[in-house]
Amino acid sequence: MGIKKVQVGFSSGEFSPSMYGRFDDPKYAQGLARCRNFIVRPQGPVELRPGTQFVRAAKFADRPCRLIPFTFTVDQTMVLEFGDGYIRFHTIGQTLMGSNGQPYEVATPYRAADLFELHYVQSMDVMTIVHANYPPKELRRYGATDWRLTDVQFRAPLTPPTITSVVFTVEPSDGVTLTEGEKTRYTLKYKVTAVQDTGDGIQESEASAIGSCKGNLYLNSSGVTITWSAVAGASRYRVYKNKGGLYSFIGETEELSLNDDNLDADSGITPPRYDQVLGNGRNPSAVAYFEQRRCFAGTPQNPQTVWMTRSGTESDLSYTIPSQSDNRIRFTIAAQEASKIIHLIPLSQLVALTNSTEYRISAGSGSGLAPDSIDAKVQANIGSSMVQPVIVNSTMVYAAARGNHVRELGYNWQASGFSTGDISIRSEHFFENNPVKDMALSKAPDSIIWCAMSDGSLIGCTYLPEQNICGWHRHDFTNGAVESVTTVVEGEEDVVYLSMRRTINGAVVRYVERMHERFCARLEDAFHVDCGGIYQGAATKTISGLTWLEGQKVSIFANGCVLPQQTVVNGTITLSQPSTKVFVGLPITADFQTLPASVQLQDGSYGIGHSKNINDVYLRVVKSSGVFIGPDFENLVEAKQRTSEPYGSPPDWMEKEISIMPYCAWNDAGQICVRQVDPLPLTIVSVAVDLAQ
Secondary structure (H helix, E strand, O other), rough: EEEEEEEEOOOOEEOOOHOOOOOOOOOOEEEEEEEEEEEOOOOOEEOOOOEEEEEEEEEOOOOOOOOEEEEEEOOOOEEEEOOOOOEEEOOEEEOOOOOOOOOOEEEOOOHHHHHHHHHEEOOOOOOEEEEEEEEEEEEEEOOOOEEEEEEEEOOOOOOOOEEEEEEEEOOOOOOOOOOOOHHHOEEEEEEEEEEEEEEEEEEOOOOOOOEEEEEOOOOEEEEEEEEEOOOOOOEEEEEEEEOOOOOEEEEOOOEEEEEEEOOOEEEOOOOOEEEEOOOOOOHHHHHHEEEOOOEHHHHHHHHOOOEEEOEEEEEOOOEEEOOOOOOEEEEEOOOOOOOOEEEEOOOOOEEEEOOOOOEEEOOOOOOOOEEEEEEEEEOOOOOOOOOOOOEEEEEEEEEEEOOEEEEEEEEEEOOOOOEEEEOHHHHHHHOOOOEEEEEEEEOOOOOOOEEEEEOOEEEEEEEEEEHHHEEEEEOOOOOOOEEEEEEEEEEEEEEEEEEEEEEEEEEEEEEEEOOOOOOOOHHOOOOOOOOEEEEEEEEEEEEOOOHHHHEEEEEEEEEOEEEEEEEEEEEEEEEEEEEEEEEEEEEOOOEEOOOOOOOOOOOOOOOOOOOOOEEEEEEEEEEEEOOOOEEEEEEEEEEOOOOOOOOOOOOEEEEEEEEEEOOOOOOOOOOOOOEOOOOOOOOEEEEEEEEEE
């Protein structure tokens, strides 16, 4: 009996073998049994991933490095290579060089073993970096080759003034004689602070020591003159007077003295106070920005305590008595387990993640956060790993603490809180004994979560929660293992950068590589080799300078044509024909396999227990060139590529339905396999088969 079986899309990605019997799952009709080195498009097709370009060897071949994005504007982005004690900088596939002709570097205290537990957040040209073993630091960009890494200063940089004199005076009044007791009835006490206007708002020093005198400001023509020493960097000074035990504001001046002739004291404004600040061994593990505050959490001494700076400031952890709504916030989450906060994620509300619990932090009254309006509620009891989560629109995606699952957390209006779900459940085979090591998000041209895995593979998830699209795909690299992944905006796309560990010419090396842009206008611009290089210039048969590929068998794509593979010797290859545009790199093998065929039969078996054979295959492709098709990967037939193009010219794109009769292979699955081994593009839109059973 012959049956026409059609699959019109593949947006559910690669399924785990444990799902092969779930014909009832609505996602099954869009799933694949194998999706290797193909990217799942949200519209349904799968597209051969672009290759990677070699950027530069990492500083150390024997130690890993981690890649972290830095975005000042969409036109000014950098990839930061954090290595053992250094940072290097890369942009648009090039390395930032110093005046000495060597890669520009910034020294750091971070050791290689700690790099993947660094947590960071960026605001404009300042990146905040935290780790439990190091004081919180700021990486600031002052110029193209002027980057500085310094400790975060949580106190005002100003020293308190020193009061040098406090003098009471009273002018004699006609006919009135004052006794000494009347003149000195009260003890008048004062404090002074220094004030500075900075990019972090108004910064005020701690209060000076008390200055006092005996006096009586209720007398006519009386006053107290307070004098203090100048403070370097101060633009003005504030003076506070003791009023009922509280030092209250009486005036501000640019001078070094102030006369108090019984000035009104505003008890709503008091000198700033500082308790034990962060750093000096009290090192946070999590950092974020939320509601105009920089937030820190998870020190070894206070694992479930959160600190938030004064509203509108970066580093001011001061507070006042009485408390003001813009004071710094400090609170500890009451929990059954003392699990350290390892992530702070700003969604519609602040989310705190420990390795066992997800919390929602909000203003209890529904207004803005303030010291007296903090509410922390448990949202789930799953927990997160140390891998820094990514935010997709209003949803957070994170690696779970246990079980090697990837989960989503978003606001649920029905539950009036955040709910979490497992987005890796249909592709759990990717994560078995294989934890996520690093995670990044590309937003354009498609929303894809990239995961660097412990086994060296790169796992992608095409993820659009608003469209209910979640499709996983795996990417492998010849002689290579991915150790870190990040993305930055470059042009019209979010470009993927990889830190790779490779074995080249028998030696272990570490390279920074950049995944090529996905879209190209012409076939000859398609880049589908890994760790590759580009030659563009006068026609030549000799391509040299390929030292990073020494001893490797490489694929060659020249002027839109595939040339025979060669081995790089002394950094050089010789082409079979002169070419002006050449892509050279390690080969990519891409595999596509449909799921076991489900066929609704009268016996209700879905085809289970029936042998099947594929008589004909109809593969619709766009922007493609070259493809092998068969019932399995051992029996593949090449689809005819050329049609009417002149001899010696590159073939045109294929945008058509390919019809092919594969090798006969009766089996219980009825699957179709597609493989691409040449450096040529391939996008599969749909597949249909004539199925005999």
